[in-house]
Amino acid sequence: xxxxxxxxxxxxxxxxxxxxxxxxxxxxxxxxxxxxxxxxxxxxxxxxxxxxxxxxxxxxxxxxxxxxxxxxxxxxxxxxxxxxxxxxxxxxxxxxxxxxxxxxxxxxxxxxxxxxxxxxxxxxxxxxxxxxxxxxxxxxxxxxxxxxxxxxxxxxxxxxxxxxxxxxxxxxxxxxxxxxxxxxxxxxxxxxxxxxxxxxxxxxxxxxxxxxxxxxxxxxxxxxxxxxxxxxxxxxxxxxxxxxxxxxxxxxxxxxxxxxxxxxxxxxxxxxxxxxxxxxxxxxxxxxxxxxxxxxxxxxxxxxxxxxxxxxxxxxxxxxxxxxxxxxxxxxxxxxxxxxx
Ligand SMILES: [Zn+2]
Ligand SMILES: [Zn+2]
Ligand SMILES: [Zn+2]
Ligand SMILES: [Zn+2]
Ligand SMILES: [Zn+2]
Ligand SMILES: [Zn+2]
Ligand SMILES: [Zn+2]
Ligand SMILES: [Zn+2]
Numbered sequence: 001x002x003x004x005x006x007x008x009x010x011x012x013x014x015x016x017x018x019x020x021x022x023x024x025x026x027x028x029x030x031x032x033x034x035x036x037x038x039x040x041x042x043x044x045x046x047x048x049x050x051x052x053x054x055x056x057x058x059x060x061x062x063x064x065x066x067x068x069x070x071x072x073x074x075x076x077x078x079x080x081x082x083x084x085x086x087x088x089x090x091x092x093x094x095x096x097x098x099x100x101x102x103x104x105x106x107x108x109x110x111x112x113x114x115x116x117x118x119x120x121x122x123x124x125x126x127x128x129x130x131x132x133x134x135x136x137x138x139x140x141x142x143x144x145x146x147x148x149x150x151x152x153x154x155x156x157x158x159x160x161x162x163x164x165x166x167x168x169x170x171x172x173x174x175x176x177x178x179x180x181x182x183x184x185x186x187x188x189x190x191x192x193x194x195x196x197x198x199x200x201x202x203x204x205x206x207x208x209x210x211x212x213x214x215x216x217x218x219x220x221x222x223x224x225x226x227x228x229x230x231x232x233x234x235x236x237x238x239x240x241x242x243x244x245x246x247x248x249x250x251x252x253x254x255x256x257x258x259x260x261x262x263x264x265x266x267x268x269x270x271x272x273x274x275x276x277x278x279x280x281x282x283x284x285x286x287x288x289x290x291x292x293x294x295x296x297x298x299x300x301x302x303x304x305x306x307x308x309x310x311x312x313x314x315x316x317x318x319x320x321x322x323x324x325x326x327x328x329x330x331x332x333x334x335x336x337x338x339x340x341x
Contacts, residue, residue: 070095071114072334083123087115089338093127099339100124100132104139108314111143114338152179152186168192227253253291262286264312265329289329296328298341304331311336 067076070092077092103109142159151172160170169187178187227239236245301323313336
């Protein structure tokens with residue numbers, strides 16, 4: 001009779017308890033011992049033994065684990081697949097992988113961070129693939145180096161870690177040729193003069209008022225906003241004279257650029273365009289607002305649904321939404337807001 005109710009497979013036995021519609025999986029380690037035991041008792045006792053065995057096995061069901069919603073992609077993930085950034089935003093493995101991959105080619109995303117707080121490497125490492133871990137660790141040395149030297153051999157162009165430098169000469173780890181760390185051309189003896197091309201480029205930069213970052217010597221261009229520049233390398237300096245921020249007597253914002261940005265805001269708000277009679281007054285008000293908030297840290301944002309609004313940071317048009325800073329009204333896409341600004 002019992003045989004009709006269970007099917008033995010190896011050391012597993014499936015049976016249906018009287019009050020349960022779903023079969024329970026019951027582990028019988030010693031099948032022969034069990035079979036003998038059940039064969040030697042009457043049906044009622046056998047049923048009883050099976051019940052006991054079932055109760056024995058019915059350990060309390062584990063609490064269902066709450067899934068965590070990733071702040072970046074808004075999908076739900078099991079907790080072990082998500083890390084909490086220092087800013088309390090949750091990132092799933094896929095979004096982290098995406099960010100870490102992107103920051104190796106787009107330096108505005110380096111160091112990988114959310115809400116201005118870098119991800120601790122120990123926290124995220126295990127969620128990244130082995131391949132990405134090693135690629136990132138290698139690339140990090142380069143990205144953290146200020147005033148980098150790349151191999152002057154055009155077909156090589158490998159990054160030369162500064163630790164390898166011998167005086168002003170940087171030996172390429174790939175092709176073994178040496179590059180001058182000052183002029184970035186082939187290593188030479190005698191006085192080092194900066195590259196003509198570099199000179200020309202720097203002259204243009206000076207003419208256009210693009211300053212060079214004191215930290216990494218990158219040339220930085222800025223179209224709108226205040227004179228407080230934060231370079232990709234993290235250095236903060238004055239847009240006008242390139243001195244460390246707040247160490248110079250320059251104005252903290254540029255009137256022309258400020259008005260340009262104020263006008264953009266007014267036009268974004270769709271207040272009737274340049275034709276509107278109060279346009280000038282609106283721009284003036286917006287400019288005043290920007291002046292008061294030019295060092296805004298963008299702490300609170302409001303989401304704006306968009307047909308096509310532009311992120312002021314990466315200048316990409318956003319199809320779904322942009323976030324607007326409650327204080328300075330800067331509009332940014334989610335990636336810029338969390339991982340760039
Ligand atoms: Zn995600
Ligand atoms: Zn965050
Ligand atoms: Zn080389
Ligand atoms: Zn040189
Ligand atoms: Zn810099
Ligand atoms: Zn200055
Ligand atoms: Zn703001
Ligand atoms: Zn953006």
